[in-house]
Amino acid sequence: MKIKIANHSGFCYGVKRAIDLAVKNSSDETTYSYGDIIHNKDEINRLKSYNIEPVYDIEDIDRDAKVVIRSHGEPKSTYDRLQAQNVNIVDATCPYVKRIHSLIEDYSTNGYTVFLIGNKNHPEVTASMGWAKGDIFVFGDPKEIEGFEKKIDKILVLAQTTIKESLWDSCAQIINKKYKNVVFINTICSATSLRQNSTRELAAAVDAMLIIGGKKSSNTKKLYEISYSVNKNTFFYENKDEIIVQKFKIYDIIGISAGASTPKWVVDELVEKLLNESEE
Numbered sequence: 001m002k003i004k005i006a007n008h009s010g011f012c013y014g015v016k017r018a019i020d021l022a023v024k025n026s027s028d029e030t031t032y033s034y035g036d037i038i039h040n041k042d043e044i045n046r047l048k049s050y051n052i053e054p055v056y057d058i059e060d061i062d063r064d065a066k067v068v069i070r071s072h073g074e075p076k077s078t079y080d081r082l083q084a085q086n087v088n089i090v091d092a093t094c095p096y097v098k099r100i101h102s103l104i105e106d107y108s109t110n111g112y113t114v115f116l117i118g119n120k121n122h123p124e125v126t127a128s129m130g131w132a133k134g135d136i137f138v139f140g141d142p143k144e145i146e147g148f149e150k151k152i153d154k155i156l157v158l159a160q161t162t163i164k165e166s167l168w169d170s171c172a173q174i175i176n177k178k179y180k181n182v183v184f185i186n187t188i189c190s191a192t193s194l195r196q197n198s199t200r201e202l203a204a205a206v207d208a209m210l211i212i213g214g215k216k217s218s219n220t221k222k223l224y225e226i227s228y229s230v231n232k233n234t235f236f237y238e239n240k241d242e243i244i245v246q247k248f249k250i251y252d253i254i255g256i257s258a259g260a261s262t263p264k265w266v267v268d269e270l271v272e273k274l275l276n277e278s279e280e
């Protein structure tokens with residue numbers, strides 16, 4: 001059995017930076033992350049050894065404690081509430097997401113209505129929405145834009161960092177047909193397209209593909225969809241405990257790709273299990 005790992009795979013810059021900042025700010029006292037710092041329960045468990053604990057309600061954070069804002073970012077109201085609670089904010093919002101917040105804040109202050117292409121339930125999107133000073137609309141599908149009947153003067157169009165380029169292109173086409181005064185700033189993060197493209201290429205060149213990552217991670221789910229569209233022998237595993245190696249002995253070449261929230265050690269453990277047990 002041969003194993004090939006996608007050229008671009010695993011932690012992206014923003015997630016790695018958030019984890020590094022959390023660890024750097026950890027101490028004997030609990031350091032909180034507001035929400036899960038990463039969509040990977042194995043890594044969350046590892047971080048517990050540094051006294052880094054997720055907290056889901058601001059009221060549960062002790063005064064003067066440190067709280068890490070995760071790479072997805074938070075709406076402005078969260079910063080206000082944390083400051084009112086007198087906690088120390090460690091802002092680990094990914095700089096690419098922070099740029100979206102600034103664009104939304106600046107353009108909406110100047111009278112632009114913001115269109116955000118993405119999933120309105122994704123935490124990155126709900127956080128970004130909270131920086132608008134005026135109207136902001138989220139569209140997950142070009143059909144939603146077709147059916148949108150509001151007259152608008154000036155529009156800024158941005159993207160959730162993890163959407164597919166094809167969704168951006170199809171939405172931009174409709175917006176261009178319907179509205180005149182539009183500024184498009186494609187804020188899709190290249191980490192996403194690089195991972196998606198190298199997953200697609202690898203999936204076409206191997207007998208089976210394993211996508212490794214948290215089941216709650218939307219970027220990992222997208223890698224699975226892309227791989228499956230190219231190679232029906234695509235499987236999604238959270239970690240080594242889920243894989244039954246026996247099932248893969250029929251394949252000569254197995255490709256592996258991991259979401260932007262998957263730690264390298266999780267992939268390494270799974271590869272080691274595959275290699276060791278396939279020889280038995």
Ligand code: F3S
Nearest residue numbers: 012014094096161189
């Ligand atoms: Fe940032 Fe891109 Fe990762 S926006 S959090 S580097 S996917």
